[in-house]
Amino acid sequence: MKEELKELYKFRELLYMITYRDIKVRYKQSIMGLAWAVLMPVMIVMAGIVVRYAYAVASHMPLQMGDTASVAVKSLPWTFMVSSIRFGCVSLIGNNKDLVTKIYFPREIFPLAAVLSSLFDFVIATGALVVFLAIVRVGYSVYLLWIPLLLVAMIVLASGISMIVAAASLFFRDVKYIVEVLLTFGIFFTPVFYDVKMLGDKGKWLSLNPVAPILDAFSACIVHKQQPDLPWLAYSLVFGIVSLIGGFAFFKNLEPAFAESI
Amino acid sequence: MSDVALRMEHVYKKFRKGEIFDSLRDLIPALTGRMFRQRELGDGDQREFWALQDISFEVKRGEAFGIIGHNGAGKSTALKILNRIMKPTKGSMIVNGRLSALIEVGAGFHPDLTGRENIFLYGTILGMNKPEIQSKLDQIVAFSGLEEFIDTPVKRYSSGMHARLGFSVAAHVDPEVLIVDEVLSVGDFVFQQNCMERMRSVIQGGATVLFVSHNLKAVTELCQRTMLLEHGKVVTTGPTDAVIRRYMSDILKPDSKLENKKAYISNVTVRDSAGEQATFESGQTAWVDVEVTAREAVDKLAVVIWLNDETQYEIFNTSTERLGYGSFSLKPGQTYKCTFELTLNAAHGSFGLCVCIHRYDIQQDFDRRVPAAMLFVGSSMGVRGAVNCFPKVLRAGVVETAKEVVRT
Numbered sequence: 001m002k003e004e005l006k007e008l009y010k011f012r013e014l015l016y017m018i019t020y021r022d023i024k025v026r027y028k029q030s031i032m033g034l035a036w037a038v039l040m041p042v043m044i045v046m047a048g049i050v051v052r053y054a055y056a057v058a059s060h061m062p063l064q065m066g067d068t069a070s071v072a073v074k075s076l077p078w079t080f081m082v083s084s085i086r087f088g089c090v091s092l093i094g095n096n097k098d099l100v101t102k103i104y105f106p107r108e109i110f111p112l113a114a115v116l117s118s119l120f121d122f123v124i125a126t127g128a129l130v131v132f133l134a135i136v137r138v139g140y141s142v143y144l145l146w147i148p149l150l151l152v153a154m155i156v157l158a159s160g161i162s163m164i165v166a167a168a169s170l171f172f173r174d175v176k177y178i179v180e181v182l183l184t185f186g187i188f189f190t191p192v193f194y195d196v197k198m199l200g201d202k203g204k205w206l207s208l209n210p211v212a213p214i215l216d217a218f219s220a221c222i223v224h225k226q227q228p229d230l231p232w233l234a235y236s237l238v239f240g241i242v243s244l245i246g247g248f249a250f251f252k253n254l255e256p257a258f259a260e261s262i
Numbered sequence: 263m264s265d266v267a268l269r270m271e272h273v274y275k276k277f278r279k280g281e282i283f284d285s286l287r288d289l290i291p292a293l294t295g296r297m298f299r300q301r302e303l304g305d306g307d308q309r310e311f312w313a314l315q316d317i318s319f320e321v322k323r324g325e326a327f328g329i330i331g332h333n334g335a336g337k338s339t340a341l342k343i344l345n346r347i348m349k350p351t352k353g354s355m356i357v358n359g360r361l362s363a364l365i366e367v368g369a370g371f372h373p374d375l376t377g378r379e380n381i382f383l384y385g386t387i388l389g390m391n392k393p394e395i396q397s398k399l400d401q402i403v404a405f406s407g408l409e410e411f412i413d414t415p416v417k418r419y420s421s422g423m424h425a426r427l428g429f430s431v432a433a434h435v436d437p438e439v440l441i442v443d444e445v446l447s448v449g450d451f452v453f454q455q456n457c458m459e460r461m462r463s464v465i466q467g468g469a470t471v472l473f474v475s476h477n478l479k480a481v482t483e484l485c486q487r488t489m490l491l492e493h494g495k496v497v498t499t500g501p502t503d504a505v506i507r508r509y510m511s512d513i514l515k516p517d518s519k520l521e522n523k524k525a526y527i528s529n530v531t532v533r534d535s536a537g538e539q540a541t542f543e544s545g546q547t548a549w550v551d552v553e554v555t556a557r558e559a560v561d562k563l564a565v566v567i568w569l570n571d572e573t574q575y576e577i578f579n580t581s582t583e584r585l586g587y588g589s590f591s592l593k594p595g596q597t598y599k600c601t602f603e604l605t606l607n608a609a610h611g612s613f614g615l616c617v618c619i620h621r622y623d624i625q626q627d628f629d630r631r632v633p634a635a636m637l638f639v640g641s642s643m644g645v646r647g648a649v650n651c652f653p654k655v656l657r658a659g660v661v662e663t664a665k666e667v668v669r670t
Contacts, residue, residue: 017383099387102370103363259342
């Protein structure tokens with residue numbers, strides 16, 4: 001494992017280069033360019049507001065600005081997770097197929113680059129989010145200090161899952177479709193539009209979703225100005241670290257067979 | 263550090279033939295089927311295929327080593343293993359030093375990026391860092407000759423431009439060990455010349471080169487030692503000339519469709535003044551005996567002979583008719599013999615001597631042997647290239663020192 005990490009470090013420049021390429025290619029020959037990075041979360045936020053509004057009408061409670069802000073805050077990390085996993089999943093079998101069979105370097109660069117380029121979109125969208133939060137006067141609090149940890153948890157989890165699905169889809173193309181379905185409907189099983197609390201007792205099954213505590217914590221410390229649910233967050237963090245280490249080991253284990261099985 | 267740059271020891275590589283299950287839909291029935299059914303005999307063996315068997319070789323630091331063999335002999339698999347793209351099924355290998363592979367130039371290009379962006383991308387993939395690429399950027403662009411189009415997306419490039427840019431980047435990596443697989447097959451003549459020139463300078467720079475090619479002439483020029491692979495096994499390893507000779511002699515196969523021919527080439531012998539011979543010194547005389555035997559009555563025949571070089575380029579051609587001997591006719595069972603005398607003014611190389619029985623007025627071939635024999639021409643005169651012009655140096659020496667060049 002140590003050797004492999006050393007090698008990955010040696011190839012770090014290639015990781016940046018592939019990330020740069022992925023970003024550049026994503027916005028080439030498109031008129032709106034970087035605006036697309038903002039548009040996707042904006043669509044999710046709008047959908048979230050519609051859903052929230054429906055709740056409000058059904059429960060005869062007024063729709064609060066905080067709810068909208070919460071949906072907006074949660075939609076960004078969710079978009080990041082979806083795009084990391086989606087691009088990570090096809091990172092070996094898509095455009096990079098040629099490189100996998102022709103030139104040697106640590107292959108985990110591809111799924112990791114997918115995560116990093118999604119992170120770039122995340123950062124762009126965050127810029128727009130900050131403006132939005134300023135307009136709705138969310139304000140700030142000391143709890144914002146949790147954010148770096150949440151970002152790490154988010155990136156760790158995305159990297160682990162990306163490596164697993166990337167390697168798995170190389171051997172079985174089914175994985176690609178399974179992942180696509182999970183990502184499309186995942187938004188219903190992840191508290192993006194709603195809070196787990198709203199589901200009452202039955203919500204605890206949904207709290208097993210490792211993405212949920214991260215989203216919840218973002219919303220807690222940015223919008224609600226309170227401490228995140230620490231045990232729950234710890235669960236997600238452990239889940240992420242295990243999936244990162246396990247995913248890396250899984251990936252490295254299968255890597256020698258990539259070129260002949262692709 | 264040892265003086266060994268590359269070493270393979272008893273390397274085996276097994277592939278599976280046929281469809282590999284790459285979707286769960288196929289895998290699950292196959293697995294359950296296997297559980298309930300007795301495993302069919304020989305099932306496993308039939309699906310397996312050894313791409314490499316017991317390959318061992320060693321390349322010293324600074325050496326240029328060639329690998330030749332027919333398509334499917336396992337050359338590319340061997341390179342992929344050295345390049346760590348694939349793992350050997352059995353055996354071990356060592357690579358000492360920074361390795362760079364030119365397996366398919368331009369494989370790392372992204373069509374949507376411009377030439378300049380792709381230089382950085384491909385350069386990084388080949389193991390250069392950004393400042394290094396930056397400092398060589400002008401050279402790379404100049405070498406490719408694509409100054410005008412360097413900010414155009416690569417998808418708008420022609421395939422030749424694509425290959426040129428790819429090779430230009432690859433040629434500017436300074437590897438300690440360079441693996442080259444068939445890059446010479448792309449691009450035009452000038453591009454190929456550039457490639458050869460660049461590889462020569464890489465070799466002179468002290469790098470170790472492993473060169474795989476079907477271009478035997480290039481292998482002869484670049485490599486001191488060569489390995490011949492056949493069906494995944496090493497046939498022979500040794501000095502390039504000897505290995506190529508062996509490779510070419512394997513190509514000589516008697517024609518199987520003899521029965522349908524009215525007249526056929528029954529014998530071809532190459533000899534020097536002492537007797538049958540295949541190896542000649544440049545400028546020596548060779549005699550070629552050709553025998554033609556007829557099954558049915560045939561008229562107005564002529565014997566055509568020609569020489570092909572390693573690239574199958576015809577370097578010489580003549581016939582009995584063109585040499586003024588007219589045509590001949592044979593009755594069934596008769597045999598015609600003729601002897602050609604050739605002065606081998608070739609500089610260096612192996613040549614295929616090809617023979618054909620031709621009837622000029624109806625432009626028909628009765629039998630062809632391509633090649634019928636191999637000729638190996640060596641030279642101790644210090645000449646290279648295709649022909650021997652029998653050079654001599656008549657005068658040599660410094661004549662005068664130009665005044666404007668003198669500096670104190």
